[in-house]
Amino acid sequence: MHPNEALLRGAYDAQARGDLDGYLALLSDDFVLHIPGESRIAGDYRGREEMRRHFQEIAQLSGGTFRTAIHDVLASDEHVIGLVAASADHEGRRVDLHRVHVWHVRHGRLAELWLHPTDQRAFDAYWGDVDR
Numbered sequence: 001m002h003p004n005e006a007l008l009r010g011a012y013d014a015q016a017r018g019d020l021d022g023y024l025a026l027l028s029d030d031f032v033l034h035i036p037g038e039s040r041i042a043g044d045y046r047g048r049e050e051m052r053r054h055f056q057e058i059a060q061l062s063g064g065t066f067r068t069a070i071h072d073v074l075a076s077d078e079h080v081i082g083l084v085a086a087s088a089d090h091e092g093r094r095v096d097l098h099r100v101h102v103w104h105v106r107h108g109r110l111a112e113l114w115l116h117p118t119d120q121r122a123f124d125a126y127w128g129d130v131d132r
Helices: 003-017 020-025 047-061 120-127
Strands: 027-035 043-046 067-075 079-090 093-096 099-106 109-117
Touching: 003 020, 003 067, 003 079, 003 099, 003 109, 020 027, 020 047, 027 047, 043 047, 093 120, 109 120
Parallel strands: 027 109
Antiparallel strands: 027 043, 067 079, 079 093, 079 099, 099 109
């Protein structure tokens, strides 16, 4: 297994266990998350504390129902790709929010993440209006 694949799988495993501190420890000090679209969670999140707040917001907005499952991980020396099957409940029904994660790795840490929903309209609709 490529070291960057192991790194990302470790982050996803920590997230699945609810080990937010373990997940955040794998991020670089200057980590940046980019979320596209028009929803209330769209934008850039910088650093571990903004990521902590982002995870709390996701849990609140989804009523604690947001879940991810890893379909596959592909790695090279500078990047790692996560194919992620995500879902949450909305008005009593399950909503699929699958996405592709494109990560940049620097010095053995996850340094930047570009999130690419497979259905941007459904993603934006689920996460709600831009009004924060």
